[in-house]
Amino acid sequence: MSVVLDQADVLPVLAPLVAGKAPADTRVVVAMSGGVDSSATAAWLHALGYDVIGITLQLYDHGQAVGRKGACCAGQDIHDARDVAAGLGIPHYVLDYESRFRDQVMDDFADAYLRGETPIPCVRCNQTVKFRDLLATARELGADVLATGHYARREEGAAGPELRRAADDGRDQSYFLFTTTRDQLDLLRFPLGGLPDKAATRALAQRFGLRVADKPDSQDICFVPDGDYARVIEKLRPGAAEPGDIVDMEGNVLGRHKGIIHYTIGQRRGLGIGGRTGGEDDALYVIRLDADRRRVIVGPRAALGVGAITLREVNWLGDAPLGARPVPVMVKVRSTHRPVAVTLAATEDGGARLVFDQPEPGVSPGQAAVFYDGDRVLGGGWIAATGG
RNA sequence: UGGGGCGUAGCCAAGCGGUAAGGCAACGGGUUUUGAUCCCGUCAUUCCCUGGUUCGAAUCCAGGCGCCCCAG
Numbered sequence: 001m002s003v004v005l006d007q008a009d010v011l012p013v014l015a016p017l018v019a020g021k022a023p024a025d026t027r028v029v030v031a032m033s034g035g036v037d038s039s040a041t042a043a044w045l046h047a048l049g050y051d052v053i054g055i056t057l058q059l060y061d062h063g064q065a066v067g068r069k070g071a072c073c074a075g076q077d078i079h080d081a082r083d084v085a086a087g088l089g090i091p092h093y094v095l096d097y098e099s100r101f102r103d104q105v106m107d108d109f110a111d112a113y114l115r116g117e118t119p120i121p122c123v124r125c126n127q128t129v130k131f132r133d134l135l136a137t138a139r140e141l142g143a144d145v146l147a148t149g150h151y152a153r154r155e156e157g158a159a160g161p162e163l164r165r166a167a168d169d170g171r172d173q174s175y176f177l178f179t180t181t182r183d184q185l186d187l188l189r190f191p192l193g194g195l196p197d198k199a200a201t202r203a204l205a206q207r208f209g210l211r212v213a214d215k216p217d218s219q220d221i222c223f224v225p226d227g228d229y230a231r232v233i234e235k236l237r238p239g240a241a242e243p244g245d246i247v248d249m250e251g252n253v254l255g256r257h258k259g260i261i262h263y264t265i266g267q268r269r270g271l272g273i274g275g276r277t278g279g280e281d282d283a284l285y286v287i288r289l290d291a292d293r294r295r296v297i298v299g300p301r302a303a304l305g306v307g308a309i310t311l312r313e314v315n316w317l318g319d320a321p322l323g324a325r326p327v328p329v330m331v332k333v334r335s336t337h338r339p340v341a342v343t344l345a346a347t348e349d350g351g352a353r354l355v356f357d358q359p360e361p362g363v364s365p366g367q368a369a370v371f372y373d374g375d376r377v378l379g380g381g382w383i384a385a386t387g388g
Numbered sequence: 389u390g391g392g393g394c395g396u397a398g399c400c401a402a403g404c405g406g407u408a409a410g411g412c413a414a415c416g417g418g419u420u421u422u423g424a425u426c427c428c429g430u431c432a433u434u435c436c437c438u439g440g441u442u443c444g445a446a447u448c449c450a451g452g453c454g455c456c457c458c459a460g
Contacts, residue, residue, distance in 0.1 A: 035421095109422095120422040151421095173421070219421050229423080264423045274413030275399035282400080282412050285425090304425095336420055362424055 011047060012200070017189050018144050019156070023049035028189070029138035030147045031130060032056045032085065032092070034077025036212050037149030039084040040201050041191050043208040045147060046088050053141060054085040054092040057134060059101040059125075060223045080212050087210070095137065097129055104128035106223060110236040113261040116291035117366030120176070121221055127179040135187060145189045152177055153193035153375075154185055159319040161185040163377040166193045175335040178370040178380030179315050233261050244294030246271060249287065249303060257296045260289055265386075266304055266362025271296070285362075305359025309333075311352040311369055311381030318371075318378040322346045326355070330372040333363050333383070339372045352381050 018026050023045075030042040032054045046052045056078050078094055085092030105124045112119035130148070138146040151166035152174040160182055166172040180188065192201055198217075205213035224232050233240050241259030248254055255273045257263065262270060267286045276282050285304050288297040316322045324346055330339035331354065341357040354369055363386050370380035 037421095113423095118423045122422055124422095176421075217421070221422065266424050268425075269414090272413065273399085274411085276412075284412085334424075335422065336425085364423070367423070 011044065012195065012204070014044070014048060014191055014194070017045075017050065017147070017191075021144065024051065026145070027051040027053065027141070027143045028145050028147050029053050029055055029134075029141060029143040031134060031149070032081040033149070033218075034080035034084075034212070035149065035218055036205050036210070036215050037151075037192055037201055039081070039149075039210050039212045040205040040208070041147055041149045042084065042090065043088055043210060044191060044204055046090055047208065052088070052090045053143065054081065054088075054090055055134065055137070056081040056092065056094045057097045057101070057129065058094055059097055059129070060106070080215070084210055084212060088208075095134075097133065100133060101125070101129050101223075106232075106236060109221075110233045110240065112366045113230075113233050114237060114240055114291065115366075116260055116289035118264040118364040119366045120368055121223070122176045123179060123368055126177055131180055131184045131188065135184060138187070143187075145187050147189040147191055149192055150177060150190045151193055152190045152377075154188060154190055157319070163317055164193075165372070165375045165377070166190075167195060168197045171198055173335075174377050175332055175368070175370050175380075178368055178377060179313075180317075181315060182317065185317075230259070230262050242294055244296065246273060246296045246298055249297060249299045254284075254298065260291055260294055260296060263289060263296050265289065265364040271298060273298075301361070304361035306356065306361070306363040306386045307359050308353065308355040308387065309363060309369060309383050310347075310385045311354060312350070312384040314346070314350060314352045314379060314381035316346075316379040318373075322352065322379075326353075329378055330374075332370045332372065333360060333367060344371060351384065354381075 016023070016026075017028060028045055028050045030038060030045060030052055032038045032042055034056065042052055042054050058078060061075065082092055082094070105121050105128065108124055109119045109121045131146075135146050150173050151168060151171040153164040153166060155162045155164055163174060163177060163180060163185060165174045195201055195204075202213055220227055221229060230241060240261055243256055243258055244260060245253045246255040246257050255271070257271070263286050265286050265288065268283055271284055271286070273284060274282075283301065284298040285301055286296055287299040287303050289295070290297060314322070322344065326343040326345040329342060329344050331342045331344070332339045340360060343355050343357075345353050347353055363383065365383050365385055367383050368380050369383055371378035
């Protein structure tokens with residue numbers, strides 16, 4: 001059961017989780033989802049001699065998600081996490097967070113769509129359930145730090161801990177961590193962030209004999225089966241999908257839609273209206289959603305560009321405070337895509353005003369704008385409105 | 389029923405006697421720990437119908453049917 005380490009079998013180097021504290025004296029709570037990443041994290045830290053406690057959050061669908069691939073935090077995944085912990089011989093707890101997950105993440109998810117916004121449940125989950133509630137629980141368990149399997153880096157900087165992109169650029173998850181506060185960052189650790197790639201993680205899992213080593217990556221929204229998120233919303237908010245008109249930018253009715261919750265800004269597929277000539281590309285994209293009138297406003301790709309956005313609940317992680325004077329930063333308005341150049345200025349309500357150097361397509365309220373300076377995450381904010 | 393025009397996939401649309409372009413939509417897949425975008429693939433044995441001419445017709449001819457415009 002216990003892992004025997006050959007001398008030749010050297011573990012990847014990991015800086016001490018707590019400076020000046022020996023691993024054996026460092027209590028680490030590892031958030032174990034049941035996937036490869038967090039399992040490898042737990043195994044690695046355990047092998048390095050840390051006092052590891054595994055915690056798995058049960059988030060939704062009690063007993064009903066068993067066997068579903070690519071999920072996390074329910075059913076089979078909880079069993080996987082338990083198995084891994086048992087194999088390592090570390091304490092492991094499963095916490096029932098279903099009601100708070102529903103309140104903080106799923107309800108918000110549904111309501112955002114009803115408002116015509118497009119939410120990011122993964123960020124909400126990190127922001128509330130994981131980095132607030134679970135972190136508090138870790139503290140209660142006497143943990144020095146909370147480690148997760150996120151691909152991001154936390155580095156000790158001159159002005160305190162800094163959040164940075166993962167070493168593996170293609171795997172980086174820092175976008176989903178933008179709400180993480182300095183205080184939370186004090187206690188958070190992301191051991192995988194420094195690994196060169198996912199293969200290294202799987203290799204780690206393999207070498208510790210974890211059964212989850214070949215488990216497929218999770219993707220899509222964890223509580224949405226089959227990618228049909230609208231069905232989940234309708235379950236949460238019966239009657240949410242009210243049909244309405246699809247109109248062009250002049251207000252001419254072009255067709256009908258099956259409910260505003262099925263669409264997001266920048267979306268092309270699923271409109272069901274074809275035809276018309278004249279442009280080199282006649283495809284229509286969702287330009288705007290009007291929740292009150294249940295309208296989907298569509299237009300050509302050229303109409304998709306947004307020049308500026310208003311942010312709310314900005315979490316600023318830069319060393320110097322963000323002021324009212326615009327400063328240039330790089331920003332991502334979606335997890336994929338490269339950062340683009342903008343200027344950013346704080347507003348009085350804790351928000352910010354962001355102006356793109358070049359119009360950015362497919363920007364939707366409810367999504368996040370995350371600020372970068374090279375590898376470093378300077379914070380981010382929720383997109384409240386676009387325009388200007 | 390005077391004149392003119394048009395009928396090609398769900399929509400738009402090339403083709404003008406040589407064996408059905410393209411775009412949109414749709415569908416399937418890839419990329420992706422949010423939604424999208426994007427990329428790749430599939431999608432008319434058949435051109436309103438019926439005859440005819442021709443080695444060969446969506447393309448020419450005749451007759452139907454349907455639609456549009458102008459003039460009434």
